[in-house]
Amino acid sequence: MFDHTHRTTMALLLTPLAIAAGGAAETTEYVCAPAKAVECDSNLECAAPIPLVAPPTFFHVNLNERVITLLGPAERRGEVTNIDHLEQGTNQVLMGGVEAGRAWSMAISEEDGQYTLTVNLGDVGWVVFGQCIAADLVSP
Template sequence: MEKIIRVPLAALVWALSSTAIASDFDGSKPLICAPVEAMECHSGEKCEAGIPDDVGAPAFMRIDFAKKVIVGPKRTSPIRSMDKDGNQILLQGTELNLAWSMALNTADGKMVSTFSSRDGAFVLFGSCTPL
């Protein structure tokens, strides 16, 4: 009898905790994100891998969905477009003569950001966590 009760209880606890984790990345909570890998790309050349510091990216950035801004240590960038698409949130804006976009996985908080101009592009890969 005790075993019969434990299995449904464990399933309920797991279901509730995975719902809480999934909702961490649905745009309802502020996030802090850390880029961990960077790529620099130019037309006609191979992309070069490096670390975010190599391309001038901050170690951490905060996403405030309610205020529609991404805040770094030196500047705040307005989010001009925000869209939920399937299992991701898509953000877009401009800063320092660059167009940027970010795709945030709503299941696990992984993110990919791109920054582009007429001269080339930077790609950042990282992860976010709720504040």
């Protein structure tokens, strides 16, 4: 259903994106983990994505610096994605950008930390669902 180029592009885009938030409105940093992902083509055929690189496991989102940094897996730690657009929605943080010529967007609930991330690849798209907590809650 999806060719090697699409899978490679999606893996490269999503991994550093790994993305985003959860917690109170004053929270500016989050640690997030993806829970589920789906890849769909223009014929609405959807399946679990097959990553060509180690998929992201944890991400740090810094809204003040407008960056998302991959925390895991260890071999990918430190990969960074810039947040090009950032705004406050109703009970959610909205962000997005362009990486490798592909658009991505993410919405993070400030009420429960759940997030949805989408990546547009033309005739293929990815949707990722996950959970975030305020970064200060994971510090000792």
